[in-house]
Amino acid sequence: MDQFKLYLQYQKEVAQARLKVIERFQQQGTHQVVKRTSNMNIVQNILNTAGHPLHVSDIIEMALKKYQVQLNRDSLVSAILKKINAGQIFIRTAPNTFALRTYTVKEEP
Template sequence: MAKEISSNDLCNVLETMLESGLKALRSAKGLDGRLEANRKAAGKRSNMLLVSDILREAGEPLHINEILDRVQKRHGVKLRRESIVSAMTKKVLDGHTFRRTGRNEFALLDQEEDD
């Protein structure tokens, strides 16, 4: 005689199947290795260093949205906008690393100002 399966057991089986399917899909798309490698490499550096690198490479002031887009494209890391703006603003107020050039626009402190 067949044993009745509880709804909890069924949910556990479905969850396991979906997790396996998602893992296989990410693997097939090549996302697991590439993004994970970028995250690990970026993880060795602070968020402020990543932002500094982006601004140094740009050589000009950038809006926070552009900074975040470039960090994500280059390092595969999605930074939280509010946290980064807060951290950068603290550095601006302390006179370290960054200067504000406009509304939510930043440059490196050591980059030339265009007057």
């Protein structure tokens, strides 16, 4: 009978472990965190949708219309310029006019 008790104990532990896994999956489904879209992602989406370079004023206007987000002009330009200087995502095509690096646009000095 000693073997039978060990077998029952094993089955009990397996069942408890399965129950914990099920409970963990159920909790994950109810506690989903809504991730906010970053300002840079908003700008990237706007430029991608436009398909051509946009002036910062147009980007700010579209962000307000589409995402209900009021972007600060100076902060936005500063953040975009940091990405440009790092060689990431954006390029400057004219003063305060930006495009995605993936565009085939001739850059102006």
